[in-house]
Amino acid sequence: MLKFSGIGIALLGLVLAIDGQMGVSDPRCDEMPDGKGNVMANGKSCKEFLQCWDYLIYGPMPCAGGTMFNSTTGDCDATECIEGRSGTPDGCASTGSLPEDCSQFITCANGLEYQYQCGEGTYYSNDLLVCVHPKEYPDIPEKQGCEYMAQQPQ
DSSP states (O other): OOOOOHHHHHHHHHHHHHHTSOOEEOHHHHTSGGGOEEEEOTTSTTSEEEEEETTEEEEEEEOOTTOEEETTTTEEEESSOOOOOSSOGGGOSOOEEETTEEEEEEEEETTEEEEEEOOTTOEEETTTTEEEOTTTOTTHHHHHTOOOOOOOOO
16 A cells, blocks of 8 residues: 655645646746746735746645745745835736826736726726725825826716
């Protein structure tokens, strides 16, 4: 009868999880020894991470229990989330609202930037990560240093 340790079962589960997903080529994996390691999944409050395996990136993968991803160690061993919002998160030039128009924003996934437009009469909150109504959050343009181009109904 075969006997597996808890670590062996976890590794087997990881291999099966990775095997079932499509890996994407990512330059962050090229910087890791043998193309293996973990990187921050931006915008996930450190509850998830992306995994490089054989120079391909997979995920996002969840951190277990109440742990959080620690970008310094590359493991889910943190008790506090310090998510890299300045600089270039996940290999993107910027995320959040556009300076010239708060109603447009950029998100980052697997090193790719995606630009979106908030619904009519709303603008993007970098803190809440959603589009909000100006009457509820009137200070956002000043706080984020962006302009709000109110859309007029047709």
